[in-house]
Amino acid sequence: MADDSRIGFDLQNRVLDSEHPSLVDRYYQSKYIIDSQSRKDEDLCILTHSNRICIVTVSEWHPIIREGKTVSKINFEVDGMNRLDNKISGKGKRGAQLLTPSSALCEVSCTDESRYTITCGVRAQLIEANENLVKAPQLLTQKPQTEGYIAIVLPKLGDFESATKNLLSREEYKKIRFSGTLSNAT
Secondary structure, eight states: OHHHHHHHHHHHHHHHHHHSOOHHHHHOEEEEESSGGGOTTOOEEEEEOTTSOEEEEEOTTSHHHHTTOOEEEEEOEETTEEGGGOOOBTTTTBTOOEEOTTOEEEEEEETTSOEEEEEOOSSEEEEEEOTHHHHOTTHHHHSTTTTTOOEEEEOOGGGHHHHHTTSEEHHHHHHHHHHTOGGGTO
16 A cells, blocks of 8 residues: 555656756756767756856767766866855956866866866856865766756857857757767767
């Protein structure tokens, strides 16, 4: 009898989950960069909010996710700077590290000895690097769009449109990546 009620509970939870989109789905638009910095298949997903906040994550096509790699270490000390030392203050975000699309945010090391440099993808100020990834690098693969995000960045007011206009929508990305028509994107 207890098993029957458990089945009903699980079914009810699945129905509720399908009726209510996640926080990310409700408030952010997923935008994509294919072959970030000309690195084959190293795609980025940039979650954009209407207030210009952007969350940099790895896409589901990135080899770390697609190949189910085990992340052993995430190092935020790149390009001669430690991204975790970013200190900002005030409404104007004084002291924020300025980033270009090619600025490295971190280096990801996997147990198979592969390494990946994750870049910013857009011109912006670094608001926060996800220090939780240092203690729990597996979050990058387990929850890439929530607790496993790489960084939060903020494009300047006048730069938001130009910074995000060349990014692909989720539909465009899926059409290109999952139909094999990469040549149409370039």
